[in-house]
Amino acid sequence: MTRERTVGEYELEVGDRIRIESLADSDLDRELVVQPDGTVTLRLLGQVVAAGRSTEDMRRLLEERYKRYYKVPAMTVTPLQVNTQLEDLRDTVDSRFGAGGQSQNAFVSPDGTVQLPAMGSVSVQGLALNETKMEVNARYEAVVHGIEVTPMLVQRAPRFVYVLGQVTRPGRYDLVGPTSVMQAIALAGGEVSGGNLRNVIVFRRAEDWRLMATKVDIRGAIYGHRPAPTDEIWLRDSDIVVIPKMPIQVAADAVRLLMTDTVYAAAPILTDTFFLTGNSSLSFAP
Secondary structure, eight states: OOOOOOOOOOOOOOTTTEEESSSSGGGOOOOOOOOOOOSSEEETTTTEOOOOOOOOHHHHHHHHHTTTOOSOOOEEEEEEEOOOOHHHHHHBBBBBTSSBEEEEEEEEOOSSSEEEETEEEEEETTTHHHHHHHHHHHHHHHSSSSSSOOOOOOOOOOOEEEEEEEEESOOOEEEEEEHHHHHHHTTTTTTTTTTTTGGGEEEOTTOOOEEEEEEEOOOHHTTTTTTSSSTTBBOTTTTTEEEEEEEEHHHHHHHHHHIIIIHHHHHHHHHHHHTTTTOOOOOOOO
């Protein structure tokens, strides 16, 4: 609770408890709780709306209405328990019998929002902790006055990087700390023969979800020719690192594919045509 002084008069809320007294008739004295419909029930008057009124407004209203029965009602309205909405909110996050203090764990859902007491859904994805604090406190100020919330990061969401192409073990790897391109390749077991380290591609989503591609050259660093590679960059969550094949490897794969799927497939025909001539002989098993 902030314990800050409010600018305007306090207005009674549902659940607040007040005491009504009259110097003219002690039978009017009673303690009342503002009911869910915002009213209190008084002798001779029945139901009177109290929610949204200050205690002084309530006193003047009772003075005016009781003048039908008393010449000088001399009414007094005393607040006994106020800020009940704030107390209800504090009760929902009361951890004094658990970890201590007043707190509640909130998980960021896939749509980037958290669910908070008395407020509902609040979008926090992409906000820093101080920005989250300002957003949440501004929203609570519109609901109930006198509370301040401090968000703390308890656990980060899982983050991953994907390494594909000419590496020993392509796949998805956890980002447990700051990770560079070369570190991601090391997680994947290093590059295999034929990998083009001069044209490593890093795919990344921009803030507007556009897919961006960045080409980095880490061959000099891998082979010890550039001790401080300028192309080495830090990776972010869901980045994709691709090590393509070298041009000569691409050409070799094309020749191998051609020989395997074309020439080798035609070999039986060529053998029957060219190699079974002259003094060749065949034997057939029954």
